Amino acid sequence: MKPPIGRDTRLCMSLSARPGNAGSRLHNRLYELLGLDYVYKSFSTTDLPAAIGGIRALGIRGCAISMPFKEAVIPLIDRLEESARAIDSVNTIVNDEGVLTGYNTDYAAVRDLLERRMAKPLPFLLRGSGGMAKAAVAALRDAGFGDGTIVARNETAGRALAGQYGYDWRADLPDAGAPLLINVTPMGMEGPDSEAMAFPEEFIAACDSAFDVVALPVETPLVRAARAAGKAVISGGEVVVLQAVEQFILYTGIRPSPEQVREATLFAHGPDVAASLDA
Incomplete structure (x- = not known):
């Protein structure tokens, strides 16, 4: 007791x-x-x-x-x-x-989820360049995900993060998505960004898996859309x-x-x- x-x-x-x-x-x-x-x-x-x-x-x-x-x-x-x-x-x-x-226990959590839930490394598209993005990108690299693009409007942070781990960087979303979509921004978080979708619906329809690190709420717009499309989902929860x-x-x-x-x-x-x- x-x-x-x-x-x-x-x-x-x-x-x-x-x-x-x-x-x-x-x-x-x-x-x-x-x-x-x-x-x-x-x-x-x-x-x-x-x-x-x-x-x-x-x-x-x-x-x-x-x-x-x-x-x-x-x-x-x-x-x-x-x-x-x-x-x-x-x-x-x-x-x-x-x-x-x-x-930093975020790194261990993300790597564990990637290794347990993904059958093999996939090319990925990741949005974000802040502290959580650093943990996620390091975990992706160490889990064997060699092909990826970091999307970040902050050019200094985005370029540095991508370059540190050998990935590509761009300021805006490309014309097409990737098999693995990862949101590491406040998009979908409870508050002013709660209805924001990190990726367009056509990207979600074409992907294999979606990973949203936002935990409040757990069912973000990205998670809801990916589940509705029958995609594999890893949630921030x-x-x-x-x-x-x-x-x-x-x-x-x-x-x-x-x-x-x-x-x-x-x-x-x-x-x-x-x-x-x-x-």
Whole structure:
């Protein structure tokens, strides 16, 4: 049984431009299942340096970092673990007695999904060039996806990302799509971009698989259109669960069982995401 919240309870948190409830629900459910004296809360901020200073000063054990803070947070922490250093993007901070270390668990989640869900590497078209895009592109390269194009309006970031991993870059979508479509932009995210489609319908009709990293909501316009067209789909809900489990392990030192992860996923995200973990 989880102890009641008290002075010894350890706090973990997340920082995001648009905080949601799913991450808090998943972590807190795992704490309940494992009887751990932890509590998890999501936050937003307009003062990132002050927020990171608060993590250090208040002894907050860990913090998940989401858009748009994954790169901006790097100068504010003390160390980078290899996954974050190689990608130059942080999605997790671990506080060890005031020393803040940055990790990137997005990379591991995306690579795991690609290797488990894709029968073979496919030529891909990826939209985005931010922190999550860096993790996704590195995972694609390391999973053997050798033929791809990065679409990013930010020429400096897009060219650099494509060049680092040996892919092509372009500012706008080409005339035709690719067998694998990947959205790593806010298109489809809850808020002002919620109805935006990352790729046109003709691209979706011609593809084999669609991968949308947006997790709020899980059923983005791209995911809905790809499912309706009978395409294989990987959703942001799957990414967020797998990377959150790796964060949970970093914070607590405990690896939950697959059954516990599935129960927490069902509680936090519902049956569709929970079922997809068994795919």
